[in-house]
Amino acid sequence: MSKLSRRGFIRLAGTAGALSAMGALAWPLGGCQKKxxxxxxVIVVGGGFxxxxxxxxxxxxxxxxxxxxxxxxxxxxxxxxSNLFLVGGRSFESISHxxxxxxxxxxxxxxxxxxxDIDAAAKKLTLKGSKTMxxxxxxxxxxxxxxxxxxxxxxEAACETVPxxxxxxxxxxxLRKQLEAMQDGGVVIIVPPGNxxxxxxGPYERASLIAHYLTQNKPKSKVLIxxxxxxxxxxxxxxxxxxxxxxGMIEWVKASAGGKIDRIDMAKRTLYAExxxxxxxxxxxLIPPQKAGELAHKAGLVNADGWCPVNQRTFESSxxxxxxxxxxxxxxxxxxKSGYAANSQGKVCAAAIVSSLSGTxxxxxxxxxxxxxxxxxxxxxxxxxxxxxxxxxxRKVKGSGGLSPMDASDEFRxxxxxxxxxxxxxxxxxxxx
Amino acid sequence: MCRSxxxxxxxxAAMAILISxxxxxxxxxxxRGAMLGTSCAxxxxxxxxxxxxIPSISGKSAxxxxxxxxxxxxxxIPSTVMGRHIKGYTDEEIRLIAEYxxxx
Numbered sequence: 001m002s003k004l005s006r007r008g009f010i011r012l013a014g015t016a017g018a019l020s021a022m023g024a025l026a027w028p029l030g031g032c033q034k035k036x037x038x039x040x041x042v043i044v045v046g047g048g049f050x051x052x053x054x055x056x057x058x059x060x061x062x063x064x065x066x067x068x069x070x071x072x073x074x075x076x077x078x079x080x081x082s083n084l085f086l087v088g089g090r091s092f093e094s095i096s097h098x099x100x101x102x103x104x105x106x107x108x109x110x111x112x113x114x115x116x117d118i119d120a121a122a123k124k125l126t127l128k129g130s131k132t133m134x135x136x137x138x139x140x141x142x143x144x145x146x147x148x149x150x151x152x153x154x155x156e157a158a159c160e161t162v163p164x165x166x167x168x169x170x171x172x173x174x175l176r177k178q179l180e181a182m183q184d185g186g187v188v189i190i191v192p193p194g195n196x197x198x199x200x201x202g203p204y205e206r207a208s209l210i211a212h213y214l215t216q217n218k219p220k221s222k223v224l225i226x227x228x229x230x231x232x233x234x235x236x237x238x239x240x241x242x243x244x245x246x247x248g249m250i251e252w253v254k255a256s257a258g259g260k261i262d263r264i265d266m267a268k269r270t271l272y273a274e275x276x277x278x279x280x281x282x283x284x285x286l287i288p289p290q291k292a293g294e295l296a297h298k299a300g301l302v303n304a305d306g307w308c309p310v311n312q313r314t315f316e317s318s319x320x321x322x323x324x325x326x327x328x329x330x331x332x333x334x335x336x337k338s339g340y341a342a343n344s345q346g347k348v349c350a351a352a353i354v355s356s357l358s359g360t361x362x363x364x365x366x367x368x369x370x371x372x373x374x375x376x377x378x379x380x381x382x383x384x385x386x387x388x389x390x391x392x393x394x395r396k397v398k399g400s401g402g403l404s405p406m407d408a409s410d411e412f413r414x415x416x417x418x419x420x421x422x423x424x425x426x427x428x429x430x431x432x433x
Numbered sequence: 434m435c436r437s438x439x440x441x442x443x444x445x446a447a448m449a450i451l452i453s454x455x456x457x458x459x460x461x462x463x464x465r466g467a468m469l470g471t472s473c474a475x476x477x478x479x480x481x482x483x484x485x486x487i488p489s490i491s492g493k494s495a496x497x498x499x500x501x502x503x504x505x506x507x508x509x510i511p512s513t514v515m516g517r518h519i520k521g522y523t524d525e526e527i528r529l530i531a532e533y534x535x536x537x
Contacts, residue, residue: 061467347474351467358461363468366468366526384514384517386521397520399520401517402517425483425487426485427475430478
């Protein structure tokens, strides 16, 4: 952004004040001039779609604010496009991102570490190794964690052999290895959780791309989805795509038809439903029910359901003042738990923090979500919406958004698949460079 | 130590301009145009500069952008997803978005 253009959109409220103060034509010179205190100290914890975006946009909106980003891992592996990695359509490197440019290009102080405690009253946090840091505003973007007690027989250790692969990283590699090792004629079982959860269309994109891989490599195999729900995101579009591309290969069992799993026999990879039959898979991908990331729980930012209530105009926590929670961990009205939603919330939160630190008015928030899914590498579908804030919280703007059309041409689907890649390139650049 | 000097108004104005340019922003105010425009960057890239297959919109004229966006909204210009997005914005919001990207 050029200096000139920034002036066009980020007005210098300070200048107006300075001019009117000098209206008396009195100008103090010499050593009496007090430099205004720097814009304040913000710490952002968690460098994913919400946190990385928020840190960058605070600095873009107001370079006077000091921003520290604390992240556990050296590189962030995205969930978006990890399904393409699973089936050999992307390298692991291409879905992994570092933080160097946030330091180099935006002057963000990036620290690799884990936060062990937040003292909201003292505006202080503690890092592993007991270093403490003070903040004026804190942003917590912890993503999700799993409810390990939700499915009998499945716990954190079990996910080494029955992966969830619902956080980008080693789990993604584990699932890919299992798919590659499976014999032709095998059954891949995917177990999506009930709502709310991260990336609502994700399990169905995964089923689609696995079917694409199987069609080409192990055509006698099947994909079985045992669902904790009776309907799912983009359902009509997915099912139409499955019929077109993988007829008979993907079977979806809804909750009320015996799809809701409550127990697993790890030794046999057998899944048991509340009622209905048991199913054994050669590869089982069990995605457990979710809650806000662990740090939000430690810091007491969650409600009884395990998610974080916030002021949906600013994303300031309803529990602790000057602490903001964004992304999947937050309760964000009608917005889904998606990477784009977290990116959009990160910007609104950045605007809210900059405004509150500088004592200026925050403009009315505007949010967007655009979510592409691949039915096949050349077959994309999308859902989109624009949101604003009403008295009931974040609501979809009437008439905006919606799904890709049913029965669209192959050309339209191909275009959306190309835009899905374009989206990935843009949003990861918007977060990390 | 502090003494006040009386200085002609023009000099004061000139000094104010110098100060506003040489010091970092002292109190940044995020505009509604920036609020709307930055939400487009998830697809179109930071400041409207797209590194991939989605069109860059940075630096296009405001009139052009406004015309295209309204064309998407009416359906006159076919689109995959833009027609769905743009129905979420008023004429005034479309103008602000167009001006935001024109200035990049």
